[in-house]
Amino acid sequence: MASLGQLIAGIAHEINNPMGAIKASSQLILENIKNQILNQEKIIHLLSSKPLEKRKLFFKWMTEPFEKRNQLHGSEARKQKKLINEKLERLGCKDSEFVAEEVVDSGVQNGLSIIEHLCHEEDFLDFFNYGIQYIHTSRNLNSILESIQRVSKILYALKNFSHFDKKGNKINTDLIANIETVLILYNSQIKNGIRIVREYPDSNLYIDCYPNDLIQVWTNLIFNAIQAMSYKGVLTISIQTEKDSFTNLNWAKIQIEDTGTGISDAIKDRIFEPFFTTKELGEGSGLGLDIVRRIVQKHDGKIEVFSKPGNKIFTVSLPI
Template structure:
């Protein structure tokens, strides 16, 4: 192991302006070790020993998130790391593993107060290292936080898109098979002779059925009862090929009275093929409506993604309805809400004035707060997420509240601190609420926490006039 002198430290850019006597004092007070390849300089949760200076070798600094290794930096000779003057860090937040045998000089944390009091230039040099490190590390972690959020949203979005896409494939396949059966029904229909009056009656009935959007919403038991009643009526009136007809007729709200009325106006010999044609037309209508609904769902999801990301917008503030971003965020996180069987209660004051804000940034606020609430509701009985918007004089207030276990008293004051997290290792960076606070302050607003057992509320407040 090489002996270290003040001149060796002087050759490092950080210490070039520090007097040699101060550097020699630091060398004399430090511990000098050589770490073998594969060993750890630091690990998450372990107490920090002091200020580390890498003399030779190489150390990889990384974190584990969602069972994935995320490299933060590669520490080369001349790197200064660990505890620095005035830093609040006491435990490691990342792994520092030696990629090769590394010589390390460690100035003990117990002597930092003496360093600050007696060695001004050395303290100044180390403080500059600290401020640069915090800025770079925060930027990297914020980027990681965004990528993690994007990963969660992408997974949920894939599930949300899969359902309507599969419905379109099934619906189009069923519609194709159904249309192949139409010629037979059409042949039976044209073989009968209808008067102009009968044609008008059938045409008006079909138009009324297709235009009726106020169809009954029935429970499964009630629907089954109705279908049995219609099926009995069809059997009594000798209507052929009626096995799947009852379900269709009930779906469109057709009652036995409607069938009696139609039968009284049509020649009884013609009634069965006419009803079969009506049923086939309604089946086609249902299939097209299902495909249309699934297509609309996909279009809505794509629209929500576009509005949510605002990737085609700059960082300028826009006048927006605050509810749009909240609703789009709920859409993006819908799969996670459904997986957790979480009841969402929206108490929105839709008369609120519009707010001038950076839309993409604000969506990050809603994503972090709602996602945290969802995580807090994991394995909770009767989980509920309540979102309330209201006006309080010249302010807009948004409350995001969950009925989870609450946040323990001993950590409530730390929840907005950078890198602090109550989640298990690898499940969070600890930057979510720090990002929320930073963005809200950019909008001249505030975020407050109210929590107790069985309730956690984050209250975001924005001035209307910006």
């Protein structure tokens, strides 16, 4: 129940972040649209006096960032701003420093050649401000789309996590996607202090299994690994296939390795016992690894543990 409570709190946090981004981006879009409407008559009048070629250049500059953008950060962004400012100054651009800031911050420096053709115009800043608002709108719309995709991914993982097959039939399942469902749900506990190393096969690996039962296996093993590392360390998940020469069966071997304190030899033989736990009162029931063992046995598989100080590996072997 404690781990479930932490999971729910983490998911609420993970959904709240993209929802906040959607709200902020929507407000900025509304503000940009309002400003564009207020300036539209002026821009239409100015455009009508321009040659067709320059009108085409202006619209090309406005629409290109919808498809491609090169966002720079830190020292690289500062370096580019300085170079662009100096170049525009030489070309006689008014407020070249402001233009350089906006160009780099919006990630549209790839369209600088078009700005160079237009920047000496008397009314360039009117056009630039109008166009940059369209570019900001496209950036905010992309932020909304990315946030929606993030929420959808979390909800899809939750659906997989909570769904139970009432018929109890094995289902041909993508093993990698099954494990990734749990990593998505625990992202909030993982992302700040834990580095994940994935060692997966080049192609998807499908096995006949009870997918929702296996999700409980990965949930217990991954959450235990996170706690063992005190939420800071390296979590390595590897998947390999091998053939048993004696039985001629193919096996999927899933290893979940952490850089935590490890398990002492004194208790290693007891960790799968029901109600045995080394956690503080209220933090664990001592049933997690017993559930894992029973589910693995249900799949005619096996589970092993290797441990030494600073390293622990659970290996789950499942028949393919």
